[in-house]
Amino acid sequence: MNVLAGRALTGLMLFCLSCVALADPLPSWRSGAVKSAITEFVQATTTPGHANFLPASERIAVFDNDGTLWGEQPYYVQLAYALERAKVADPASLSAPLARALKADDVAAVMGMGADGLMELLAVSHADRSVDEFQQDVSRWLADARHPQSGLRYTDMVYQPMLELLRYLRDRGYQTYIVSGGGVDFIRAFAEQRYSIPPNRVIGSLGQMEAVEAEGRMVLMKRPGIAWLDDGQNKALAIERVIGQRPVLAVGNSDGDYPMLVWTTEGEGPRLGILVHHTDKAREYAYDRESHIGQLDQALDEAEPRGWVRVDMARDWARIYPDTP
Amino acid sequence: MNVLAGRALTGLMLFCLSCVALADPLPSWRSGAVKSAITEFVQATTTPGHANFLPASERIAVFDNDGTLWGEQPYYVQLAYALERAKVADPASLSAPLARALKADDVAAVMGMGADGLMELLAVSHADRSVDEFQQDVSRWLADARHPQSGLRYTDMVYQPMLELLRYLRDRGYQTYIVSGGGVDFIRAFAEQRYSIPPNRVIGSLGQMEAVEAEGRMVLMKRPGIAWLDDGQNKALAIERVIGQRPVLAVGNSDGDYPMLVWTTEGEGPRLGILVHHTDKAREYAYDRESHIGQLDQALDEAEPRGWVRVDMARDWARIYPDTP
Numbered sequence: 344m345n346v347l348a349g350r351a352l353t354g355l356m357l358f359c360l361s362c363v364a365l366a367d368p369l370p371s372w373r374s375g376a377v378k379s380a381i382t383e384f385v386q387a388t389t390t391p392g393h394a395n396f397l398p399a400s401e402r403i404a405v406f407d408n409d410g411t412l413w414g415e416q417p418y419y420v421q422l423a424y425a426l427e428r429a430k431v432a433d434p435a436s437l438s439a440p441l442a443r444a445l446k447a448d449d450v451a452a453v454m455g456m457g458a459d460g461l462m463e464l465l466a467v468s469h470a471d472r473s474v475d476e477f478q479q480d481v482s483r484w485l486a487d488a489r490h491p492q493s494g495l496r497y498t499d500m501v502y503q504p505m506l507e508l509l510r511y512l513r514d515r516g517y518q519t520y521i522v523s524g525g526g527v528d529f530i531r532a533f534a535e536q537r538y539s540i541p542p543n544r545v546i547g548s549l550g551q552m553e554a555v556e557a558e559g560r561m562v563l564m565k566r567p568g569i570a571w572l573d574d575g576q577n578k579a580l581a582i583e584r585v586i587g588q589r590p591v592l593a594v595g596n597s598d599g600d601y602p603m604l605v606w607t608t609e610g611e612g613p614r615l616g617i618l619v620h621h622t623d624k625a626r627e628y629a630y631d632r633e634s635h636i637g638q639l640d641q642a643l644d645e646a647e648p649r650g651w652v653r654v655d656m657a658r659d660w661a662r663i664y665p666d667t668p
Numbered sequence: 669m670n671v672l673a674g675r676a677l678t679g680l681m682l683f684c685l686s687c688v689a690l691a692d693p694l695p696s697w698r699s700g701a702v703k704s705a706i707t708e709f710v711q712a713t714t715t716p717g718h719a720n721f722l723p724a725s726e727r728i729a730v731f732d733n734d735g736t737l738w739g740e741q742p743y744y745v746q747l748a749y750a751l752e753r754a755k756v757a758d759p760a761s762l763s764a765p766l767a768r769a770l771k772a773d774d775v776a777a778v779m780g781m782g783a784d785g786l787m788e789l790l791a792v793s794h795a796d797r798s799v800d801e802f803q804q805d806v807s808r809w810l811a812d813a814r815h816p817q818s819g820l821r822y823t824d825m826v827y828q829p830m831l832e833l834l835r836y837l838r839d840r841g842y843q844t845y846i847v848s849g850g851g852v853d854f855i856r857a858f859a860e861q862r863y864s865i866p867p868n869r870v871i872g873s874l875g876q877m878e879a880v881e882a883e884g885r886m887v888l889m890k891r892p893g894i895a896w897l898d899d900g901q902n903k904a905l906a907i908e909r910v911i912g913q914r915p916v917l918a919v920g921n922s923d924g925d926y927p928m929l930v931w932t933t934e935g936e937g938p939r940l941g942i943l944v945h946h947t948d949k950a951r952e953y954a955y956d957r958e959s960h961i962g963q964l965d966q967a968l969d970e971a972e973p974r975g976w977v978r979v980d981m982a983r984d985w986a987r988i989y990p991d992t993p
Binding site for chain 2: 400474518527531541542543545549552553554560561563576579580583584585586587588602605606609
């Protein structure tokens, strides 16, 4: 071997070694059974000739949002938005209990008002604006608003391991959908920028909407009331209505995701269900069966018999949040 | 130039000439203002550097189905399916007027029964089966059923010029969606095979649906009643709910498509509205303002002031249907 060939070979070997080092698509996931289960599933379903290979058209993955792709404690981000917008609404337009709770900054009182109170809060903060205006307002709000405990921007509290999993799946030909109990217009205001998930891959709860004419042009207005609450069984139904195909991979963190996980993993062929278990009080939150937000009880019992992968955040995630720029 | 080089050059020139000859993406569209308007729009929006260039993420095209992608006369294909399935239902389960009309093969009487009669017909023919069973049954039916006048299979009565337009758009990076008044489960039973449009690109009317447990597994059952009638203004609302972006190109043929065309073409930047006008009594049907099916009145008046392209089937389409295998 001459010197040049030797150098070329050495260079090639170094290149390949760095490939292997760089090749881990999930660097924020610690090595172990969970990470292996995920990478083995993705490898198998995307390797031609493998017994579990799936054509690209069947590679559909669905992700819950709150508590799965980003945080949901001490209360949903969308609720934080609603509270802040309702606070600056004309108090005369509010019911006395809501006005009182908002004035006292008493989130617990708002959450204790039940369905009627929540509907009123959503109407005051979400309705009677066009979808465009609403989404621009959400974007403005997200640019500044801070989490009440961490002081971070909400969009900096997405889970880095999930950003990696989304990208890994898409790089291997998967379509990644959000299927959330949150409002679809709210999620679309940041999903493309934060998750690289475009509007047509976001499924969520739907407010009432109306097409009206304003200054001779059609405008789509958000109206009070909920047309579709995308939680529980409705998540499975919404997947059928919007996607029209059963997913092969589902990721959730609460009992509201249970039917979606069941629907996904009861299908024929290779299937993967992933349950995010919030076990990390030091770096995030620890909650499950008793939590008022993101209660995880039935799905936790069913994870093992159904062969779902349980992500223990404290054990399996090397980091929680992305670097803040 | 030596002989070989000369031959290579000649070969290259012949190759390029044949490229040009083969390059017409719309061979079933006759040359003229309509075809030029379409190809100029697609060229402009997909040519980098052009003033009207659109990034791929904005290239969203929506198509009505009945009367736009395939025929709708003398009555909707889905109605033909419903009638045939209702005919073999237990007569004791039917109301007297519906049972009488079905026995007499009197389609006009069925259509004259109004909303309640139509709901009953849909319930008898569509509901209380799983979505999977329903779609398999539709596929079986479409494989044999024949149009009452042409004797052709319905799936052989899709419009060849529209198959070319769909393919042309997708080849240039457009997403092609169906936005139909027809039932989404019905359309998905043939859209992928016939139009190369996958389930998640089909928006349509929604029947009631329920997730139930059968033999220990989740099953999605179709139930009586309509949850979403995807016609008129609801087409614009459904586009926003499912796609979450305003399309740049819309194709329809009736007043039920008018709001979808308005919503699409009132957006900023390059927009194209296309209205299919059934003018071809010899090869298909001729109908517009007075038709009970696919009435085209307001949208026809608005086409010119709004700058929409009006496709005159008799004049603009060199052929109507694809070759039947």
